[in-house]
Amino acid sequence: MSKSKNTKLKSLNRRQALTGTLALGAGLALPTRFAIAQAKPLKLGLMLPYSGTFAQLGENITHSIEMFITEKGGKLGGRDIQIIKLDDESKPELAPQNADRLIKRDGVDVLIGTVHSGVQMGIHKAVTESGTLCIVPNAGAGAVTRNLCAKNVFRTSFSNWQPAYGMGVALGKRGVKKAAWVTWDYAAGAEAGAGFKEGFEANGGTVVANLTLKFPETNFQPLLAQIPGLGVDVVGSFFAGGGAINFVKDYAAAGIKVPLTGSGFLTEGVLGPQGAAAEGIETALHYGDGIDNPKNTAFRAAFKTKAGREADVYAVQGYDAAQLLGVGLEAAKGKIEDEAALYKAMREAKLDSPRGPVSFSKSQEIVQNIYLRKATGGQNKVTGIAVANLADPGTGCKL
Numbered sequence: 001m002s003k004s005k006n007t008k009l010k011s012l013n014r015r016q017a018l019t020g021t022l023a024l025g026a027g028l029a030l031p032t033r034f035a036i037a038q039a040k041p042l043k044l045g046l047m048l049p050y051s052g053t054f055a056q057l058g059e060n061i062t063h064s065i066e067m068f069i070t071e072k073g074g075k076l077g078g079r080d081i082q083i084i085k086l087d088d089e090s091k092p093e094l095a096p097q098n099a100d101r102l103i104k105r106d107g108v109d110v111l112i113g114t115v116h117s118g119v120q121m122g123i124h125k126a127v128t129e130s131g132t133l134c135i136v137p138n139a140g141a142g143a144v145t146r147n148l149c150a151k152n153v154f155r156t157s158f159s160n161w162q163p164a165y166g167m168g169v170a171l172g173k174r175g176v177k178k179a180a181w182v183t184w185d186y187a188a189g190a191e192a193g194a195g196f197k198e199g200f201e202a203n204g205g206t207v208v209a210n211l212t213l214k215f216p217e218t219n220f221q222p223l224l225a226q227i228p229g230l231g232v233d234v235v236g237s238f239f240a241g242g243g244a245i246n247f248v249k250d251y252a253a254a255g256i257k258v259p260l261t262g263s264g265f266l267t268e269g270v271l272g273p274q275g276a277a278a279e280g281i282e283t284a285l286h287y288g289d290g291i292d293n294p295k296n297t298a299f300r301a302a303f304k305t306k307a308g309r310e311a312d313v314y315a316v317q318g319y320d321a322a323q324l325l326g327v328g329l330e331a332a333k334g335k336i337e338d339e340a341a342l343y344k345a346m347r348e349a350k351l352d353s354p355r356g357p358v359s360f361s362k363s364q365e366i367v368q369n370i371y372l373r374k375a376t377g378g379q380n381k382v383t384g385i386a387v388a389n390l391a392d393p394g395t396g397c398k399l
């Protein structure tokens with residue numbers, strides 16, 4: 001849909017909304033078109049991976065979105081919620097057509113998605129051109145809240161830069177001098193690498209090598225073979241989901257003595273299958289085990305009942321995406337087309353998040369603590385805060 005067409009459509013919706021409100025205000029007995037429209041459920045599209053290396057991430061996000069809506073009696077802002085799910089398979093090449101299916105064919109009012117940064121970039125055009133409210137529950141692609149930021153796009157997870165920057169800062173401050181970075185060769189790995197380098201080098205360290213392999217490949221041996229010869233004090237990394245399980249196991253099996261660290265996705269939600277190979281790994285993330293607040297306690301218990309497994313960062317991000325939508329719809333009284341009320345409330349939201357205090361930056365990116373964690377006995381135990389209330393720089397965003 002062209003931008004001008006879309007603007008016309010939106011103003012028509014606003015006019016209809018106004019007519020409806022006035023008519024209702026005048027106490028007419030017959031329902032107006034607007035009143036009928038309001039009675040319809042709000043269509044919420046979930047575009048997430050339900051297959052492939054990130055399948056469990058998509059499932060955990062979905063569980064907690066459903067959990068929050070159930071906690072609210074099935075309604076947000078007075079509207080029933082109808083969920084429409086689509087498996088994006090973490091395949092960027094399918095992203096534009098998948099976004100079109102949800103936005104144009106199914107006519108979703110809101111899109112919560114997705115996990116993979118490349119897929120996020122592939123749906124961003126469809127989202128911004130259609131003006132559909134999009135809440136990103138994981139994918140950290142920087143452009144989404146930097147140069148390509150948009151008033152209808154919010155993120156409740158992180159930017160790829162955030163956790164890795166925190167890890168780099170913590171290592172640098174500790175006096176660590178030389179590091180290598182290892183990752184998949186795609187947006188998330190590269191942006192996390194840039195964050196790590198920035199934090200580390202601003203605090204006295206140097207990143208001397210950048211080793212990559214194609215997403216979602218797991219033949220790590222050629223990379224691992226290079227590490228002992230690099231003379232580094234630490235290895236930083238970005239891997240997640242199924243790939244992270246293999247990487248951590250292969251790293252341990254290779255007998256490399258250099259400590260492994262990275263963005264906390266490396267050990268998040270995967271400590272069970274990683275087993276002893278993960279013991280002692282230190283990472284940085286906006287969540288961890290042992291965050292002591294009443295919301296986290298209640299959330300973890302409810303998630304375990306619903307999903308049959310422990311909550312992780314993905315579950316928290318999904319829950320907060322649903323919470324943020326709830327805040328917006330509450331303020332807009334269920335009228336998704338009342339953008340002024342909707343976006344104002346979302347921008348100003350202070351969610352009661354299981355991860356601790358959060359707010360939103362001007363570029364509609366979540367601002368949050370980056371915790372240091374150590375994998376101990378099957379838990380990512382929080383040991384401190386690497387950087388408090390860390391906001392992505394939002395470079396190039398003009399909101």
Ligand code: PHB
Nearest residue numbers: 116117139140188240265
């Ligand atoms: C991403 O592609 O942005 C991504 C995927 C999985 C994660 C984190 C980031 O755990």
